[in-house]
Amino acid sequence: MFLSVDPSSGFPVYRQIMEQVRRMIVAGRLTPGEKLPSIRDLAATLQINPLTVGKAYTELERGGIVEMRRGLGMYVRRPGAHAATDADDAPATVTGGAQRFVLEAAQAGLSRAHALKVVDDAWQELVTGPVKNVRRQR
Amino acid sequence: MFLSVDPSSGFPVYRQIMEQVRRMIVAGRLTPGEKLPSIRDLAATLQINPLTVGKAYTELERGGIVEMRRGLGMYVRRPGAHAATDADDAPATVTGGAQRFVLEAAQAGLSRAHALKVVDDAWQELVTGPVKNVRRQR
Amino acid sequence: MFLSVDPSSGFPVYRQIMEQVRRMIVAGRLTPGEKLPSIRDLAATLQINPLTVGKAYTELERGGIVEMRRGLGMYVRRPGAHAATDADDAPATVTGGAQRFVLEAAQAGLSRAHALKVVDDAWQELVTGPVKNVRRQR
Amino acid sequence: MFLSVDPSSGFPVYRQIMEQVRRMIVAGRLTPGEKLPSIRDLAATLQINPLTVGKAYTELERGGIVEMRRGLGMYVRRPGAHAATDADDAPATVTGGAQRFVLEAAQAGLSRAHALKVVDDAWQELVTGPVKNVRRQR
DNA sequence: GTGGTCTAGACCACC
DNA sequence: GTGGTCTAGACCACG
Numbered sequence: 001m002f003l004s005v006d007p008s009s010g011f012p013v014y015r016q017i018m019e020q021v022r023r024m025i026v027a028g029r030l031t032p033g034e035k036l037p038s039i040r041d042l043a044a045t046l047q048i049n050p051l052t053v054g055k056a057y058t059e060l061e062r063g064g065i066v067e068m069r070r071g072l073g074m075y076v077r078r079p080g081a082h083a084a085t086d087a088d089d090a091p092a093t094v095t096g097g098a099q100r101f102v103l104e105a106a107q108a109g110l111s112r113a114h115a116l117k118v119v120d121d122a123w124q125e126l127v128t129g130p131v132k133n134v135r136r137q138r
Numbered sequence: 139m140f141l142s143v144d145p146s147s148g149f150p151v152y153r154q155i156m157e158q159v160r161r162m163i164v165a166g167r168l169t170p171g172e173k174l175p176s177i178r179d180l181a182a183t184l185q186i187n188p189l190t191v192g193k194a195y196t197e198l199e200r201g202g203i204v205e206m207r208r209g210l211g212m213y214v215r216r217p218g219a220h221a222a223t224d225a226d227d228a229p230a231t232v233t234g235g236a237q238r239f240v241l242e243a244a245q246a247g248l249s250r251a252h253a254l255k256v257v258d259d260a261w262q263e264l265v266t267g268p269v270k271n272v273r274r275q276r
Numbered sequence: 277m278f279l280s281v282d283p284s285s286g287f288p289v290y291r292q293i294m295e296q297v298r299r300m301i302v303a304g305r306l307t308p309g310e311k312l313p314s315i316r317d318l319a320a321t322l323q324i325n326p327l328t329v330g331k332a333y334t335e336l337e338r339g340g341i342v343e344m345r346r347g348l349g350m351y352v353r354r355p356g357a358h359a360a361t362d363a364d365d366a367p368a369t370v371t372g373g374a375q376r377f378v379l380e381a382a383q384a385g386l387s388r389a390h391a392l393k394v395v396d397d398a399w400q401e402l403v404t405g406p407v408k409n410v411r412r413q414r
Numbered sequence: 415m416f417l418s419v420d421p422s423s424g425f426p427v428y429r430q431i432m433e434q435v436r437r438m439i440v441a442g443r444l445t446p447g448e449k450l451p452s453i454r455d456l457a458a459t460l461q462i463n464p465l466t467v468g469k470a471y472t473e474l475e476r477g478g479i480v481e482m483r484r485g486l487g488m489y490v491r492r493p494g495a496h497a498a499t500d501a502d503d504a505p506a507t508v509t510g511g512a513q514r515f516v517l518e519a520a521q522a523g524l525s526r527a528h529a530l531k532v533v534d535d536a537w538q539e540l541v542t543g544p545v546k547n548v549r550r551q552r
Numbered sequence: 553g554t555g556g557t558c559t560a561g562a563c564c565a566c567c
Numbered sequence: 568g569t570g571g572t573c574t575a576g577a578c579c580a581c582g
Contacts, residue, residue, distance in 0.1 A: 010579090012557065019241065026244040039570065049559050054570070062338075067422040071567030071569045075422075094239075094246050094253075098260035101232075101239045103157065106164040107203075108232050112261050115232075119257050122236035123250050146343045146351075150581065187582055286564090288572060295517065302520040315555065325574050330555070347554045347582035370529075373518045374536035377511045379433065382440040383479075384508050388537050391508075395533050398512035399526050426566065463567055554581075560574100567569075 005046050013048055017056035022065060025076060027126055036066060036074040143184050151186055155194035160203060163214060165264055174204060174212040281322050289324055293332035298341060301352060303402055312342060312350040419460050427462060431470035436479060439490060441540060450480060450488040 005016045024030040036042075039057060043050040057074050060066045067077045105115035143154045162168040174180075177195060181188040195212050198204045205215045243253040281292045300306040312318075315333060319326040333350050336342045343353045381391040419430045438444040450456075453471060457464040471488050474480045481491050519529040 007558085014557080022245050023241055026241065038568080040568095050570095051560095051572095052558065055557090057570085068424065068570070069421045069567090070424075070426065070565085072421075073569060091246070094243050094248060095256055095260065097239045097242045098256045099264070100157075101235045102257060102260040102264050103161050103164060104235045105232050106261070106264060107160050108229065110232060112258070115261065116254055116257060118233055118236045119240060119254060120250070122233065122240040123244070123253065126237070126240050126244060145345050145348075145582095148344065148346075150346065152581080190582060193582085283573085290572080298521050299517055302517065314553080316553090326555095327557095327575095328573065331572090333555085344555070345582090346580085349554060367522065370515075370519050370522050370524060371532055371536065373515045374532045375540070376433075377508075377515045378533060378536040378540050379437055379440065380511045381508050382537070382540060383436050384505065386508060388534075391537065392530055392533060394509055394512045395516060395530060396526070398509065398516040399520070399529065402513070402516050402520060421567095428566080466567060469566085555579105556581100557577100557579075559577080562572100562574080564572075565570090 003042070003046065005048065007048065014052050014056040014059070017042075017046075017053060018060055021056070021060060023126065025065065030076050032076050032078040034076045035072075036076065038073055141180070141184060143186065145186065152190050152194040152197065155180075155184075155191060156198055159194070159198060161264070163203065168214050170214050170216045172214045173210075174214070176211055279318070279322065281324065283324065290328050290332040290335070293318075293322075293329060294336055297332070297336060299402065301341065306352050308352050308354040310352045312352065314349055417456070417460060419462065421462065427466050428470040428473065431456075431460075431467060432474055435470070435474060437540070439479065444490050446490050446492045448490045449486075450490070452487055 003017060003020050005013050007013055009016070021030065021036070030036075036057070037045070039050050039053045043053045046053070057066065057068075061068055061074070065077060066074045068074055101119070102115065105118065110118070141155060141158050143151050145151055147154070159168065159174070168174075174195070175183070177188050177191045181191045184191070195204065195206070199206055199212070203215060204212050206212050239257070240253065243256065248256070279293060279296050281289050283289055285292070297306065297312070306312075312333070313321070315326050315329045319329045322329070333342065333344075337344055337350070341353060342350045344350055377395070378391065381394065386394070417431060417434050419427050421427055423430070435444065435450070444450075450471070451459070453464050453467045457467045460467070471480065471482070475482055475488070479491060480488050482488050515533070516529065519532065524532070
């Protein structure tokens with residue numbers, strides 16, 4: 001598990017962690033049932049406060065992404081276990097995200113086709129794993 | 139000019155204003171050279187603090203979207219006028235937005251094709267606002 | 277607003293706050309639209325850390341009990357605004373609570389009628405307001 | 415003896431065991447003098463740590479619910495044998511539980527009569543219900 | 553002024 | 568060992 005955070009990015013560190021964990025799950029680099037690094041370990045690795053890691057984990061658990069087993073650690077949840085929870089409002093979230101992206105793209109002067117290609121490329125990068133910047137493991 | 143804000147959405151009010159103004163420009167409902175409502179008028183209409191509207195306008199001006207003419211008000215800028223300002227980093231912003239969207243969509247269980255369709259639909263909805271053709275900038 | 281917490285009760289302080297706020301809303305001592313004390317104020321009054329109060333407020337907001345208005349404070353939400361959110365699983369929570377209570381009561385040797393009376397008395401106390409219970413400490 | 419625990423429920427595993435044992439006693443599915451499964455057997459069945467089962471048993475013994483006979487195992491105690499132990503504080507516990515339940519119910523929008531009915535139903539289920547109600551998981 | 557985030561260090565319950 | 572809670576104090580974004 002290699003994660004990287006940028007404390008000076010202005011984007012909350014705990015959200016950076018959340019996003020990367022979700023990204024790894026989607027990309028298949030974290031599989032259901034797999035154990036996440038302990039709060040202390042990850043905090044030491046990233047050189048941040050354990051509470052910050054804990055906040056990220058707590059939020060992920062609330063979102064149904066991972067589950068906590070007392071005294072054992074955090075584990076990636078089986079997909080479908082939480083599907084019922086947010087299956088209904090997920091589309092709304094996604095279309096909202098699409099609207100935001102489309103606005104940005106149009107504002108930047110991209111054509112419709114160009115914008116779609118950018119999304120397609122991003123998806124490709126997500127499933128194959130970022131080419132640069134991240135190392136595979138395990 | 140119809141704007142609406144939700145003070146309790148957790149999303150900064152001044153950003154809500156910025157986003158809607160940009161959206162209107164992209165959709166062609168605000169055309170280059172057109173005058174925006176005054177800070178005080180808009181604040182009164184939305185029942186929010188004038189400082190908040192002012193911040194939105196200032197940020198829009200910094201982004202080169204609108205320009206301030208002392209004593210006259212804020213005006214939508216001619217496309218291309220700000221091209222030099224952020225032409226270089228705009229693509230980076232867009233790809234970043236694409237990555238965020240793709241992550242959300244994948245996490246929500248959408249297929250690649252489905253995600254692309256959602257984006258295409260959002261674009262369609264954006265341009266088929268009440269008005270004519272889309273003016274692209276840059 | 278009179279709240280009291282017992283830091284040495286073993287029950288998390290932030291949950292004590294949550295419970296009392298909910299209790300006050302149910303009892304009508306906090307009405308929809310009313311403003312809660314600021315995090316700093318309440319923390320100073322209770323002589324606890326602001327972060328602890330903040331955690332209580334954040335959790336209440338997540339539960340749809342209160343809403344945050346940026347830069348203004350926390351406000352009691354209008355009932356029904358969140359009804360749709362947890363209307364479905366609320367009954368499950370309630371029946372679970374009922375099962376726990378019934379088990380306790382039976383284990384303690386109460387009769388069925390006696391247990392019902394205890395609940396009825398508790399409801400009475402809730403709506404009329406705790407007779408004692410509002411004590412200052414430290 | 416069929417017990418089930420959910421390690422990822424957030425509720426301590428040892429308390430889940432305690433609660434189910436007490437429930438069985440109240441419901442008559444475990445009668446005074448009856449022997450509980452050994453720590454090792456139950457731990458193996460539930461696929462949990464024997465220390466956890468041991469803690470549950472120890473706590474039950476402290477509460478006077480069961481008694482340990484060295485070299486023989488744990489046995490359900492005769493009712494009344496522990497009455498003197500917690501007869502005094504039991505009512506306080508029960509009224510506390512009632513308050514918690516009433517708060518939950520009122521918050522969920524139940525009427526006073528409805529809440530009482532839920533409790534009555536739960537009691538009914540407790541005494542009649544040993545039939546099924548046992549679910550396996552994992 | 554408001555809440556949001558982060559740090560450094562501590563104690564606790566649980567497995 | 569694990570995560571959960573709390574303290575004391577700091578900086579930032581927002582209205």
